[in-house]
Amino acid sequence: MTEPLLRIDGLAVSYRTRHGRGLHGRRTAVEGVSLELGRGEVLALVGESGSGKTTIGQSIIGLLPEGGRVDAGSIELRLAGRPVDLAQLPPRAVRELRGRRIALVSQDPGTSLNPVQTIGASVAAPLRIHAGASAGLGGRDRIRRRVVELLDRVGLDDPERRAGQYPHELSGGMRQRALIAAAIALEPELIIADEPTSALDVTVQRRILDLLDELRAELGSSVLLITHDLAVAAERADRIAVLRGGALEEAGATRAVLQQPASAYTRELLADAPALADLAPRPARAPAAPLVEVAGLVHEYGRGADAFRAVDAVTFGIERGTTHALVGESGSGKTTIGRAVAALHAPTAGAIRIGGRDVVADRRDRGIRRLVQLVSQNPYASLDPRRTIAQTIGEPLRNWRPEEGGLRGTGPGGRAELARRVATALDQVALPADVAGRLPRELSGGQRQRVAIARALIIEPEVVVLDEAVSALDVTVQSQILDLLEALQRDLGLTYLFITHDLAVVRRIADTTTVLRRGEAVETGSAEQVLTAPQHDYTRALLEAVSAPEWLRAAQPDRATAPGPSVRTAQPVRTAQPVRTAQEVA
Amino acid sequence: MSVVIRPAPEAAPPRWRPAAPPTARFALRRVGQALLVVVATFVLAFLLLHALPGDAIVARYASPELGLTPEQLEALRVAYGADQPWWVQLGLSAGGFLTGDLGTSLQSGAEVSTLIAASLPPTLALAGLGFALAAVLAVGIAAAATFAGTEWLRRAFRSLPPLFVSIPVFWIGIVLLQVVSFRLGLIPVINASPAEALVLPVVTIAIPIAAPLAQVLIRAIDDTLAEPFVIVARARGAGPAWLLGREVARNALLPTLTIAGVLFGELIAGAVVTETVFARSGLGRLTADAVATRDIPVLQAVVVISAVAFVVINLAVDLLAPAIDPRLRKEVRA
Incomplete structure (x- = not known):
């Protein structure tokens, strides 16, 4: 084999941590990682948040966040024979390489384009920045022409019009195409793709990955693909490196690693990946009278000619003790429906009944909150950062009088009862009792989501609306939360309306499902029927998008025998580890 | 290793088609709102000034030293229209403003419009130069606070705005006068040239405006630098100059511009104090x-002129905002 393009040897990276004023410590993010990336090769870095995969990418391109520093090791880039060590190169020299020889495709196309610049200006930026270094690219007209060519090449229709548009006028997939156009503008040898499709809809993800593949083949570039998604890595990478807590677990040819994982951690990741699960959907049951009935639901935003119909005549029912999944991509109206069912806003038309009660008419009646509760997606934003976990979970009880099921105004006796109920709620969601006195920032994402679930359950609602409740979590944690939700449903007879974009999660948890597209229900029925015999093309496209290669599915260990933790056997609380903030690991 | 790229369809250099300009509807609505504010200010100012106990004529001429008889007072009231019910007076006053007749000063008997015409130019010069200096100071402080070489220096510049905000205007004026004119003798107090006479008042009025402006600008630059698209620009090889000029400046401008419009009110208040401290003639004085x-016709005119100026500046800011941020060009959908 020829010399690799990139050789990382014994890389160690640390971040400065603040312990109050002036007192600095350093926290290791990456330790002793050695990797190689051949020319024209795709190497996938996989791991959960905090595994250091993004940090490695940032070290290569020289863009570690403030306080980050390469402590040891080398990052050799071999451009034309002679290798340069990126870790030792002066900043100015690294800057020369960025955009020209090393390019970045970042995670969120929504925030990666300057909102006040046209798409054309953004794509032209690398050409203009390096105009001096790459002779022959200068000249306004030449740059403009090249930008239009690039936009055309990445598959944007009417590229001239796109060049004059602003980011907010384009969809997420189109923005990511524009960002890819900018990244390949100077035909870089190395493309670092950091979760390039994680923020995109599933049906768009595949097309973006195909485009990256095509361009890599044309340019002969190497790609460092950073992803949390094993299915994506399995399908796209020649070689794979599994990271955990900043250290390399194992690395090798993709198939070899995934079919015969050497490390227990890789097996755990495989077992928890919902996209790979070959679980049979929950079997359909005999129909009974539904507890939740949604009929002809219409929701419009805006008025008159500007009105936008977010939900258009959606009808479904949920039987007591079952889970109904609303599936759809962004803009499908699923959250709007969820909020209407949770009595948080009134629909434009249509009826919602829970146990015969008119939710639309009674939405301002506090009593409705004891019937239906909402758990939202982001466990970082949905908890008050200044309240202890006990205060957060106990708040509903303090809002309700005893005759309403709460403890308001019950004095000192009530306080003891409150503490007892909070302890029970924590136990219910498998959190240790000592979490009660902590603040949200001291908890991990999965722990916070458990707190949000406990808060929703403490006043014993019958229906819980879970709006993308596991989407922000790592696969292992996601799997644990889904286990928890299933256990709670069994024990308490809860009824779930589960909102998700992920069909793999539907397969895991739903009894019935409705597939939404642009506000319309394209298909509704038992999860088994919809997932195994989809009637609509759109459902098929969604299924296709989450399908993993056959060999990888076969490689997945059985969930029952996998070493991964489950809800009752292992606590998800690894309190010994310092909790990293999202910013530090992002 | 070259990309197979389909050549652009036509030989002529492609033109990027620009996005749609701000809608006329948006502009018209803002102008309408601005007019409404001016009318409301006029009526409110009129009512407040006339709600004072007694009327202006009585307050001005009823003092015993003038020795006017009740009959003479009554004649004066009729002459000034003060005997009319308030709504008739409001109508007359409004009609006068629309035709450019602002009434006569009770104090000097001069036409209010003449008084205003005489005092407007010096105040405009003071306010305009003060605001320009404030803008320069704010940009300088913000740039230094963001890009100065050492962390120590950046912190020092960051602590300037809070310091400036907490200093009262009159105190700045007095200290400047003491130090620059009396101690150092740099600028003569008497017989100063018009340009020299402007220096200290302009500095005095600029400092309290520059402080909040710099604060907002520093914050906006910080926020923009933390945006992912700045990382992306750096990943394309952008240096500090490119980042500041092409990525950050325009994004940081919008919040600053909005605050600048609001701070204009400070200028008017600042002019009152500054002109008094430096004994300058002008609108503030x-x-x-x-x-x-209690020269009510003059007050009424000053209030209305201030309101018009304030509304016009903020209207300009509102209409300028969509030019800076394309996201504001579309009518917002709920």
């Missing part, structure tokens, strides 16, 4: 005198 003598 005219206001202070009119308040002291």
Whole structure:
């Protein structure tokens, strides 16, 4: 084999941590990682948040966040024979390489384009920045022409019009195409793709990955693909490196690693990946009278000619003790429906009944909150950062009088009862009792989501609306939360309306499902029927998008025998580890 | 290793088609709102000034030293229209403003429009130069606070705005006068040239405006630098100059511009104090005198002119915002 393009040897990276004023410590993010990336090769870095995969990418391109520093090791880039060590190169020299020889495709196309610049200006930026270094690219007209060519090449229709548009006028997939156009503008040898499709809809993800593949083949570039998604890595990478807590677990040819994982951690990741699960959907049951009935639901935003119909005549029912999944991509109206069912806003038309009660008419009646509760997606934003976990979970009880099921105004006796109920709620969601006195920032994402679930359950609602409740979590944690939700449903007879974009999660948890597209229900029925015999093309496209290669599915260990933790056997609380903030690991 | 790229369809250099300009509807609505504010200010100012106990004529002429008889007072009231019910007076006053007749000063008997015409130019010069200096100071402080070489220096510049905000205007004026004119003798107090006479008042009025402006600008630059698209620009090889000029400046401008519009009100208040401290003639001085003598026609005119200026500036900011941020060009959908 020829010399690799990139050789990382014994890389160690640390971040400065603040312990109050002036007192600095350093926290290791990456330790002793050695990797190689051949020319024209795709190497996938996989791991959960905090595994250091993004940090490695940032070290290569020289863009570690403030306080980050390469402590040891080398990052050799071999451009034309002679290798340069990126870790030792002066900043100015690294800057020369960025955009020209090393390019970045970042995670969120929504925030990666300057909102006040046209798409054309953004794509032209690398050409203009390096105009001096790459002779022959200068000249306004030449740059403009090249930008239009690039936009055309990445598959944007009417590229001239796109060049004059602003980011907010384009969809997420189109923005990511524009960002890819900018990244390949100077035909870089190395493309670092950091979760390039994680923020995109599933049906768009595949097309973006195909485009990256095509361009890599044309340019002969190497790609460092950073992803949390094993299915994506399995399908796209020649070689794979599994990271955990900043250290390399194992690395090798993709198939070899995934079919015969050497490390227990890789097996755990495989077992928890919902996209790979070959679980049979929950079997359909005999129909009974539904507890939740949604009929002809219409929701419009805006008025008159500007009105936008977010939900258009959606009808479904949920039987007591079952889970109904609303599936759809962004803009499908699923959250709007969820909020209407949770009595948080009134629909434009249509009826919602829970146990015969008119939710639309009674939405301002506090009593409705004891019937239906909402758990939202982001466990970082949905908890008050200044309240202890006990205060957060106990708040509903303090809002309700005893005759309403709460403890308001019950004095000192009530306080003891409150503490007892909070302890029970924590136990219910498998959190240790000592979490009660902590603040949200001291908890991990999965722990916070458990707190949000406990808060929703403490006043014993019958229906819980879970709006993308596991989407922000790592696969292992996601799997644990889904286990928890299933256990709670069994024990308490809860009824779930589960909102998700992920069909793999539907397969895991739903009894019935409705597939939404642009506000319309394209298909509704038992999860088994919809997932195994989809009637609509759109459902098929969604299924296709989450399908993993056959060999990888076969490689997945059985969930029952996998070493991964489950809800009752292992606590998800690894309190010994310092909790990293999202910013530090992002 | 070259990309197979389909050549652009036509030989002529492609033109990027620009996005749609701000809608006329948006502009018209804002102008309408601005007019409404001016009318409301006029009516409110009129009602407040006339709600004072007694009327202006009585307050001005009823003092025993003038020795006017009740009959003479009554004649004066008729002459000034003060005997009419308030709504008739409001109508007359409004009609006068629309035709450019602002009434006569109770104090000097001069036409209010003449008084205003005399005091407007010096105040405009003071306010305009003060605001320009404030803008320069704010940009300088913000740039230094963001890009100065050492962390120590950046922190020092960051602590300037809070310091400036907490200093009262009159105190700055007095200290400047003491130090620059009396101690150092750099600028003569008497017989100064018009340009020299402007220096200290402009500095005095600029500092309290520059401080909040710099604060907002520093914050906006910080926020923009933390945006992912800045990382992306750096990943394309952008250096500090490119980042500041092409990525950050325009994004940081919008919040600053909005605050600048609001701070314009400070300028008007600042002019009153500054002109009094430096004994300059101008709108601020005219206001202070009119308040002291309850010269209601002058006050009414000053309030309305201030309101018009304030509304026009903020209207300009509103109409300029979509030019800076394309996201504001579309009518917002709920």
